[in-house]
Amino acid sequence: MSLQDRLDAFKADFEGGKLAYKPGPDALDIMHRATAELIASGQALNAKKAGDKAPEFTLKDPDSHVVSSAELLAKGPLVVSFYRGIWCPYCNLELQALQAASPEIEKRGASVIAISPQTALNSRKSQRDNKLTFPILRDEKSRIAAAFGLRFSLPDYLVELYKGFKNDLPAFNDDPAWVLPMPARYVIGSNGFIAYGEVNPDYTQRPDPSEVLPILDKLRMTAAG
Template sequence: MNVSAAVGYPTSRETLMSLQDKLDAFKADFEGKKAPPHVVAVMHKATADLIASGQAERALKAGAKAPEFALPDAHGATVRSADLLQKGPLVLTFYRGIWCPYCNMDLQAIEAVANEIRALGASLVAISPQTAPSRRKSERENGLSFPILSDHGNALANQFGLRFRLPDDLIAVYKGFGNDLAIGNGEDSWTLPMPARYVIATDGTIAYAEVNPDYTRRPDPSELAPVLRRLRANAAA
């Protein structure tokens, strides 16, 4: 599940596909042709168990107050949510890591609408537990115009209700792929955030929340624009 083998430049056909179509196509190819059946079984069980835990239903939802944060970007500068919210709404996406092809496709899809998001007055940041070199690499290889901030130990993800620990058999699978999160994240908790996307209004209230314990399922970024237009209309009223 290395990024270099996961996502290439889109073909003309791929540009017409929705984000979920692309994710489904990658999943079918990976599980059908590349991953051994016992690996697929471990991954499916871990996802099913996380879904059954109900954690996604307990994560912060629209109407809740978003936790404030002050996190370093990939170059060491501190980014504060309070500063961003003074300028307008904030689009926040929680990102597992550059090793996750589903996450990279998700970031690329968000980048495709980043100018529209900014034109609607919003800021955009991604949040990841990765170390700075991996975040810089992710920004570069995914062609991002927005920063990936460091959430060491998934502390902020925990405040949003997103942090979970990988089961031991899945940890073994990840290590078998050469993906040691203790190294990649700079700490050994073996936790990740559930993929999530939020829109936070200027008063700190969550206006939109999409959390999915199945990392192969992601909302289409086209859902963001109507939320931001509504917030802009409300502010002008």
Template sequence: MTLQSKLDAFKADFEAGKPPYNVPPSVIATMRRATAELIASGAATRALRAGDRAPAFTLRDPDAQPVSSADLLARGPLVISFYRGVWCPYCNMELQALQEALPSFEGLGASLVAISPQTAANSRKSVRHNTLGFPILSDPHNDVAAAFGLRFALPDYLVDLYMSLRNDLPAFNGDASWTLPMPGRFVVGQDGVILYAEVNPDYTRRPEPEDMLPALRRAASVPA
């Protein structure tokens, strides 16, 4: 079963209000409106693309240890996944799919990191919940996401909805700005150039992990 088929199945049950979700139609309508407006804004077209140079970053893992993109690229190509947080079921399914694909990435000499704006405590929860064997990094204020062109501010009506659902992003992220990253997946070569980029303003749509393998194979064939 592909990652997207799992996401589609979850979405169908969630939007149908099946137990245990029991979500009223008004909530679904508000979420759809926000996604449609983000798509219409063209925000995704301003994200970095293949051929662009990836911004360098140093972020902290759940144990407060710094993780540098330069250090990771010194070892081989780098796969980066930006996700919204442990509170997002679509993100958790994506992280699990990436974990399943991790041996394939490592077999091609690549490292994998996932980046979200959430606090270290919630990153630790991501690792536990999804049984992950790769680093989860905290991106305060979504600054690195912004450098990749992914950060956006939630509209006021969506903030109101999240608060009514007790989805308190300032508490999750330790940041009062109410911003999130659009889900994004990147493969970066050792020279710092992006070889693969997939960004979707619809958070229910995610690329398959296997989609990155051609780029990783090309990177593996180029001497560092």
């Protein structure tokens, strides 16, 4: 089953009231409205894309080890997923799919990382719950997400809904601002330029990890000369 098939199945169960939490029609209308407004804003069109120079970053993993994009790129290409947080089931399904694809990604000489605004404690739990072998790096105040053009502020009406869901983003992220990154996946070549970028303001839509494999094959052939 593809990642999108899994996401669609979860969405159908969630919106159909088949899960433990059953959102009412008002809640669904609010979520759909927020997604539609983010799409209409055009922000995703202005995010970093293929051909752009990728912003460099130095972040910490959940064990406080410093991870540098420059050091990773010195070893090979980098597959980066911007992860909203442990509270987002769609994001967790994506991490699981990336984990399943990681052997094929690593076989092509690339590394996988996720970047999230959440605290180290939450990232540690995310890694454990999703059985990840790659790190989730801490993006304090979503600064790196902003550098990629992904950070956005939640509208007030969505903040109130999230509070009702117990999705307390200031607590999850140790940041008083109600901000998130748009879900995105990038492949960054060893030269620091983005070879592939997929940004979708609709968090229920994610590209399959298999889409990065031909990109990595092309990078490897180019490097071989």
